[in-house]
Amino acid sequence: MTTATRFGPILDADGGVTFRLWAPAATSVDLVTATSTPMRRDATGWYEARIAGARAGTHYAFRIDGDLVVPDPASAFQPHDVTGASEVVDHRAFAWSANDWKGRPWREAVILELHVGTFTAAGTFRAVIDRLDDVIAAGFTAIELMPVADFPGRWNWGYDGVLWYAPDSAYGRPEDLKALVDAAHQKGLMVFLDVVYNHFGPEGNYLGRYAPAFFTENVHTPWGAAIDYAVPEVRAFAIENAVFWLENYRFDGLRLDAVHAIGAPGEPSVLVDLSRAVGELAARTGRHIHLVLENDDNAAWLLDPAPAVPDGKYRAQWNDDYHHAWHVLLTGERQGYYVDYADDPRRHLARVLASGFAYQGEASPHRKGVNRGEPSADLPPAAFVSFLQNHDQIGNRAHGDRLDGLASDALAVEAALAVLLLAPMPPLMFMGEEWGSDRPFPFFCDFAGDLAEAVRQGRRREFAEAYRDQTTAGEVPDPLTEATVRSAVLDWPTRGQPAHRKRLDFVSTLLKLRRERVVPHIAEGGGKQGGKQGAGGAEVTLDGAVLTARWALDGGTLALIANLAAEPATAPEAAKHLAGGAPLFGPPPASPGATLAPWSVSWSWRAA
Template identity: 45%
Template sequence: MSIARKIGAEYQPEKGTTFTVWAPKAEQVELTLENPDPERIPLQREAFGYWTALAADAGHGTRYRYTLDGEKVRPDPASQFQPDGVHAASAVVDHTRFAWTDATWKGLPLEQLIIYELHVGTFSEEGTFEGAIKHLPELKDLGVTAIELMPVAEFPGSRNWGYDGVFPFAAQSTYGGPQGLKMLVDACHEQGISVVLDVVYNHMGPEGNYLNEYGYYFTDKYNTPWGNALNFDDAHSDHVRNFFFQNALMWLRDFHIDALRLDAVHAIYDTGARHFLQELREQVNQLEEQKGRKFLLIAESDQSDVRLINPIGQGGYGLDAQWFDDYHHAIHTLVTGELEGYFEDYGKPEQLQKALEHTFVYNGLYSEHRKKTLGTDATANPARQFVVCSQNHDQTGNRMRGERLTQLVPFEMLKPVAGLVLLSPYVPMLFMGEEYGEENPFLYFVSHTDENLVEAVREGRKAEFAYFAGKGEAPDPQSEETFYRSRLQRGYQTNEQQHKLREFYKALINLRKAAPALARPDKPYMQVKMEEEKLVLHLVHTGQEPHLYCLFNISDQPQNTKLLPVAASSWKTVLHSADTAWGGPGADMPQALQEGSSVLLPPASLLIFEQEK
């Protein structure tokens, strides 16, 4: 293990607060406690550029800043609360003050997760952690077992996706700060819902980013889309690594977060002998031993590399799971016909079958879009190690107009697409509002205070969508209207069609939870066949009896097909997406069927059969 040292303001009852900051670039560091009578305390320099002091009278809520070399007055890089935003004073947080009620909660294993990704600012009318709590009964009713929060680390202003955070330890003040986040996590656990937190360890936002004034947080060894890379393997990198290890441990330990989703790990540059991600896993393993429970680490990567999730003893990094974008791309291109940008590598029906049987579509194949060979073979990796979706914040919000799938395909097609995610062997993830066909877009938005930065963001978005010339302009990311247009309407409460779609999602989720064949779905316990000309997919789960036969027609035409030979005497229908109960046009429900029976599938439909003995 490299250096492990607590940083930031650590409050201990009856002792006061110990302030520790890594500032190797400074010759002198002074702490100012912003009480009614400001108190200035010099910090003592220790090895490796750490500075520390104990302030006996600094308690919960005490505002403070550091002064570097008598000139620069700055917030704490490891601040746990920025009550007045990224440029203002930091505040001490006493974690012993919160009365947790989740003492018996141990989290859920990967195979039980049905994840619901949400953005705190647009998920509720209030746009806060407390606002999200009010909607937890709806999520419980839907059947999801985990929420995934887009990043909540303090960012400039009040409107942001969260990937411009500059205080990784501080829960966003406008969302409700650390107290609000703890309330949300505690409320989730009370409902039996795990909490996944999206954390960004590959870059920092530009506004309010004072790290470089303190220490060697960045390196010019690597170029990134955001400028110099965070320093994970250059001189002084032990202390940068420690900064982020302490961050991860804080969320899991002090906020009772169950899992971390690690943003874009392919942009964490580390050529050292022990990769940052491996050591992060080892640090979290230690916390697991202390707490007697499991914490999950889920990576986002575009490299299709099983090294992330393979055991450390086998040369991997030991992470629990990773996002699996190939599955999204295979589905999206087949149902929308879109083949622009990175979608040009997809659109072939056989890729959907390969994604189900072997996971990575690009498993050592040449990518025309990237102009290089990509990926490793994930056939042997358990399906529970991969998170799949048909929509998420990236795939929706990085479109010029933020259209959801609701705007891109007919209503009936939304149902087989839902089935492809929820009936796959992989860990399913929904994007907020997907379950009822939310019609508001999810757009890209910011609220920077630096006008030059605002203009740069606007121009960047325009350049990104230049190939859409003639189709209008991208919405202004700085505009409040862009943000408000991205809020959920929850139309299913009054719109009958949306209500029926939500009921369909509930039925699929219930089936995933209740069907013995889906108790522990995995690739070896499936039969898969894609009829490429017809766009008809046969997916049979055979892990336990009764087996489950899922038939998808993702074409816009009715299709005739024959049931595959499976070890079952006959099949009975358990769900038909064309049923009027799910907002469909109505359809005859096939009754008892045998191996080789012909089935007529309506356009854009899903039929599910259960084995009869």
């Protein structure tokens, strides 16, 4: 890295390596390489030692108080899992090919989320490269990797990472991940990385032993004591990590997992400082760098896709409201958080299309009446990543069921895809969704001992109510077995089957239309989401099951009319506003009083 760092080894320009560890609760720390070297402590709890003979490839660890041997919390690579020795990596040594790559504007984002370990049978970074041409052919402009930070065991979703700076060795070495990013950039694909700053995984994290200030017992999260971002060193650890991935691996952006669960964000929020640090990198390099949040709080104040570089805010948020409204409409499910949309999913969908969030401060039944969200109508469509499926919405089900196996009508799913892929909001799909894969994506991990059994039993208890008609708990897949992992490996050969080929052609056609006919008219970050004014303004009406929407984009108006029901419907009076538009997808825009076929979707464009 060219920026000053606090964490991780520093390769000296004249040879040798300086090793550093923040361990304020330790009375002594020894650096363990081929020999053992006492480290010097300063008044702030930092330990340091320079080894003249160390270099890239050197393995090292830290011995705390003459007893506990731990890896570097900022390790760049762990060849022998989370409890083994760390390896020094020289990030300057990789020979990049796509050196002129500056990224792509956010308006061009069409994202395929993938899990490296199950995207291919090999489950490696290098194996993903072999499928990039298929990703591009389908119409995607970006891939988003589920977290790759080092986790315990042989397989994991990635959200149990404990060494945030080290790509997991199950997927390959650091240079393999760089090769994947480089190959994607040579083909014009952006690459995003999912990162987790709300907790550390439950196995292999030793920070509480020698740096307990990382956590505060005053705030608890689902994973225990909250990470305390009011502590300067802790804040630096996360911010440096974000810059580390973006600079050393040249990712085009980050998706921050569940930021609503960051229990002690500090003041100002660590999210603000992280965005500003990334903005400095983007300004210095001239790169397009995009930051995206997952945030159940629907905090509109954190979002602003307009600035050329991040400056305390984020391009967009994953819009769970969009997914939940569609899911209830397509499947009829009302359990859990779906109860918030069960009263009228079409109404919630209409609000999402018109003004961003469905919940903008209203009481949430699922949250026992607690108000959720903030007004979002002043934000443009670019601030909301839309999706019908993602890893959570598939994998949080007992069997990892995909939407096509749950929806009552295949036409309904195609209607949902037609809305998703041509609306001005950036769309996201989960790997295999583009061809309607029926391969499940259940939860899996590889813990050991009591922790493994606790996870196994917890998973069964979690779904006991939803699956109370089943006679054996064993019918819920065991998250610890290799069989569960293998069941999730993407079924690439099925793409050639007629039904899957038809779906892939359908999605590819829609994404081609998006690229050629919609994206050129989306202002980069400008305009309002709601109301009649502004370049991104949306006017939405709902008449029974018929939804009409109009977005004022650059150079004209993008319009939608959709019958969101399994029965024919009559085009409402609002359809008159669609007159004169050139058909973009589906049948020509209907006039008021015309009959709309079940689950029919029509898009049109009228030049200004």
